Amino acid sequence: MTTSERGSHDYDLIVIGAGAVGENVADYAARRGARVAIVESELVGGECSYWACMPSKALLRSGHALRAARRVAGAHEAISGGIDASAVLARRTSFTSDWDDSGQAEWVASAGIDLIRGRARLVGRGLVQVGDRTCSARAVALATGSVPTLPDIPGLADAAPWGTREATSADHVPARLVVIGGGVSGVELAFAFSSLGARVTLLARGGLLRREEPFVGDLVAAALREEGVDVRDGATPTRVERGDDGIVSIELEDGGRLEAEELLVATGRRPALDDLGLEDVGVGTDLGVDDTMLVAGTDWLYVVGDANGRALLTHQGKYQARAAGEAIAARLDGSPVADAPWGQHVATADHGAVPRVVFSDPEVAAVGLTEAQAREAGMEVRAVEHDIGKVAGASLHADGYTGRAKLVVDEQRQVVVGATFVGQDVAELLHAATIAVVGEVPIDRLWHAVPAYPTISEVWLRLLDAYGRPS
Structure with missing residues (x-):
């Protein structure tokens, strides 16, 4: 210049x-x-x-670590206490x-x-x-x-609800927390505050993580319920009010009513x-x-x-x-x-190879297109799935490991256009899938990318087995 x-x-x-x-x-x-x-x-x-990535993951990590230890015999027996919420909040603040x-x-x-x-x-x-x-x-x-974005619910704005900022920077854990929204932020913060001792109710009008493969929401909802979260699929709030005592009341379309010390709205961004x-x-x-x-x-x-x-x-x-x-x-x-x-x-x-992780427990890691999205795009696709818990590395990683993996293959080009993994620590599998999708690595070459044994990555071999060698 x-x-x-x-x-x-x-x-x-x-x-x-x-x-x-x-x-x-x-x-x-x-x-x-x-x-x-x-x-x-x-x-x-x-x-x-x-207010987002770093503090939210710091809030989640302690609960993940404790649950992971509980899933391994020997370590499970050594655990005698629960989460120290004040220590978690202090660690979050350090980040x-x-x-x-x-x-x-x-x-x-x-x-x-x-x-x-x-x-x-x-x-x-x-x-x-x-x-x-x-x-x-x-x-x-x-x-x-x-x-x-704030949904148009009568009384909501006047009730001073938490957004994700208020949740990730909170200096206390409410006894009861109602979360509106079944997307990434709603799911992650429901896990976080439940692990910190709050009694959490999650209202998901359209289900959980509905932009991902259908099995994703089912597995995450089951894990939330096991954690003690009251997950209400299809629940629609119709009115919100915060009383003089600070308690928030939420009226539901089905006539039900909830009360909580805090209400978190996580219904999307613009x-x-x-x-x-x-x-x-x-x-x-x-x-x-x-x-x-x-x-x-x-x-x-x-x-x-x-x-x-x-x-x-x-x-x-x-x-x-x-x-x-x-x-x-x-x-x-x-x-x-x-x-x-x-x-x-x-x-x-950005057009079809976006990697994304939900730091729930089990984690959700996905890249590219779901099967439905690929078909909507006019692709001739074939999808294969495998139970990650049946992979040797997963069974060593955690007793009773629960998870699922799926590949979506463009049959005309013989390349992977989408991959989804649900399970403990599957986020670390994602970059390999991202390389396969972005690099448009042919299926016949992926057969030569040998996963080390015994690791969870062996699920790639099982998925390719399910797909079969290209003719």
């Missing part, structure tokens, strides 16, 4: 949002010589570091650095990126206003994440695009991006991560961010984007 081009703008790139996604966009562009600023209105590090972002801010400075604190708004092409300061840039990337000035720059919030995260109809505005709605997962957002940062810097430098390390198709995995 020329000196005159640099001199006419305060920055080459301004990134709005300093979460994991924004940090990666800024870092990868800065590595290629771009002058970058990042704007954050809350904590540098964002949702994942302080959030007590909600202090000074360490993250130091990293931003060390990467040569300017940090601007405050709420940003677009006020023109490449113009970002933060408070009484307006900065110009040749490109702007929005990495503002997503916000929770891109956080409000009040950013998108309408003022002629874009609007109903936007689309290409595979470099460039907003359609613009040559300067990018939207990365949850904010673009493609795949609301931290790891996918970081994947997009690494690629977008490279593409942005290449364009600013005048280089053909195809020559950038990530090439033209920077986020193709």
Whole structure:
């Protein structure tokens, strides 16, 4: 990029949002010589570091470890106590650095990126206003994440329900907790608070984890009930009220009534695009991006991560961010984007190879398409399943191991397009499946990827046995 081009703008790139996604966009562009600023209105590090991925998994881990020990004879007999909830909450807080972002801010400075604190708004092409300061840039990337949605239930908003933020940052464990929502967050937090001693009721109007293979929700619901969670499939709240005593009452469509100290709403999220000035720059919030995260109809505005709605997962957002940062810097430098390390198709995995994990117990690990999704896409598919508990490595891993695995194969191309695993610690099986799906590894080559014995990975051999050798 020329000196005159640099001199006419305060920055080459301004990134709005300093979460994991924004940090990666800024870092990868800065590595290629771009002058970058990042704007954050809350904590540098964002949702994942302080209110989502890290604290939620910290809340879950102690319960998982205790249950795992109880599933192995010898270790089971050694356990005499339960979870120390205060110790779990303290450990959770350590992972959030007590909600202090000074360490993250130091990293931003060390990467040569300017940090601007405050709420940003677009006020023109490449113009970002933060408070009484307006900065110009040749490109702007929005990495503002997503916000929770609140269902339209009378009285709900006035009852001051917990969202996932309040749950993951809680300083106490309520005696009773009602969770509305059978998706990933609802399931994980139901497990977490049940293990911490709360009496949990989970209301799942559409069932649990319904976007995954049908057996997933069944196995997870059974485990929740074994844990002591009252799982109510098809339950629909019709009214919510918090009394003067602080107790929340929830009326149900079937005439039932629940009471609890706290109510957690985990019914989904939407891109956080409000009040950013998108309408003022002629874009609007109903936007689309290409595979470099460039907003359609613009040559300067990018939207990365949850904010673009493609795949609301931290790891996918970081994947997009690494690629977008490279593409942005290449364009600013005048280089053909195809020559950038990530090439033209920077986020193709978002279209049909997204890996995802639910940190329930059993865990759910899946990548790509379910059988139903593949058929809806017009593929000629064949699916095979296997009981993971019948694999030698699984029976050694835990007594009475319960789990299931499934592969979805595109018969025309003879490649795996989807894989699902449910069972204790199956998240560690997922990357092998992701490589098979993203790499479009032919089935006849997968036969030569020999799983070590005795490991849970041997389920791959059993699935291939069930499929049979290609003709």
